[in-house]
Amino acid sequence: MCHRARKIPVDHGWTGVRPTEYSSSGHVPRASEPTRRSPTLEAQVFISRSQSLLDGRDPLALVDAVLATYSKCAIAFSGAEDVVLIDLAKRTGRPFRVFCLDTGRLHPETYRYLERVREHYGLTIDVLHPDTQQVEDFVRAKGLFSFFVDGHQECCGIRKVSPLRKHxxxxxAWLTGQRRDQSPGTRSTLEMLEVDSFTGQSGKPLLKANPLTWLSSDEVWQYIRERGVPYNELHAQGFRSIGCEPCTRATLPGQHEREGRWWWEEQTRKECGLHSRS
Known part of the structure; x- marks a missing residue:
C-alpha cells in the first residue's frame, strides 16, 4: 500500500498523534510512548516506544517528542531548506540547540543566510570548523580541487565528517533535514528514527531523527512560503541542493535536485559521509 506523507500544519495545532505528556511522577507510559528517563533513554528504546509517532508521520509531533525526551540534542542545519526543522522546533516552545558545519568553502550567500536565520529566530548557532592542521596538510599535498580528480570523500571527511563526529x-540525539526524495539512490529507505552509525556521549548509541523523511520538496517549500520562513537566496538562483561552493551548481528544469551536487560523479556516490547508514 502506498502511504502519503503528512503535510506539516502551518498553524499552531497538531495533526495526527499528540506527543506524550511527559510525566515526572514515575508513571510508566504505554510502550508506544516516549518519555524522559534518567539516565537518558536509549535510542532503540525510544524508537520502539514511538510507533504511534512513526505511523502518524507528523514532523512537528516528532520534533516535539525528541526535544522533550533528550536534553543533549541538537538540530543540524546545512544552510538550506532544512531551516524548516528550526521553525518546527521554535513552534514546540521547547529549548533547542542548532549547529552547522563551516567547511571554509561555503557560498558567500550561505554565510549571510546563517546570520539571517540567527537573527530571525533569536538563536545561537554553534558553527563547527574542521581541524586547521588537517586542512592545511590536505591542501598542501593535493591542492584545492583534488575532488575533481579522485572524488569528494577525502575532502568531505576532513571538512565535514571529522568535526561532526566530534560534536x-x-x-x-540529533535531528536532520533528510528526506527520501532528496536522493533516491541513497536515501530511499530512510526512516524517521534511526540508531546512528556514529556514537554519542560516552560512546553510547546515538538517536538520529529525520522528521522530514516523508515530505516532498514541494511540501517543504509550501511550508516555507506559508510560514514566511527565511531561505537561502541561492534557491532563487536555481540551486535546489546547497553545499560547498566548488561542489554545488544550479540545476536545469527537469533535473533532480541532487544533480547539482558533485555532478562529475555517479549518482550513487552523492553523499558526503555525514549520513552514513553502514
Missing amino acids: LAGLD
Missing part, C-alpha cells in the same frame, strides 16, 4: 560525541 555528536557530546550528544544523545
Whole structure:
C-alpha cells in the first residue's frame, strides 16, 4: 500500500498523534510512548516506544517528542531548506540547540543566510570548523580541487565528517533535514528514527531523527512560503541542493535536485559521509 506523507500544519495545532505528556511522577507510559528517563533513554528504546509517532508521520509531533525526551540534542542545519526543522522546533516552545558545519568553502550567500536565520529566530548557532592542521596538510599535498580528480570523500571527511563526529560525541540525539526524495539512490529507505552509525556521549548509541523523511520538496517549500520562513537566496538562483561552493551548481528544469551536487560523479556516490547508514 502506498502511504502519503503528512503535510506539516502551518498553524499552531497538531495533526495526527499528540506527543506524550511527559510525566515526572514515575508513571510508566504505554510502550508506544516516549518519555524522559534518567539516565537518558536509549535510542532503540525510544524508537520502539514511538510507533504511534512513526505511523502518524507528523514532523512537528516528532520534533516535539525528541526535544522533550533528550536534553543533549541538537538540530543540524546545512544552510538550506532544512531551516524548516528550526521553525518546527521554535513552534514546540521547547529549548533547542542548532549547529552547522563551516567547511571554509561555503557560498558567500550561505554565510549571510546563517546570520539571517540567527537573527530571525533569536538563536545561537554553534558553527563547527574542521581541524586547521588537517586542512592545511590536505591542501598542501593535493591542492584545492583534488575532488575533481579522485572524488569528494577525502575532502568531505576532513571538512565535514571529522568535526561532526566530534560534536555528536557530546550528544544523545540529533535531528536532520533528510528526506527520501532528496536522493533516491541513497536515501530511499530512510526512516524517521534511526540508531546512528556514529556514537554519542560516552560512546553510547546515538538517536538520529529525520522528521522530514516523508515530505516532498514541494511540501517543504509550501511550508516555507506559508510560514514566511527565511531561505537561502541561492534557491532563487536555481540551486535546489546547497553545499560547498566548488561542489554545488544550479540545476536545469527537469533535473533532480541532487544533480547539482558533485555532478562529475555517479549518482550513487552523492553523499558526503555525514549520513552514513553502514
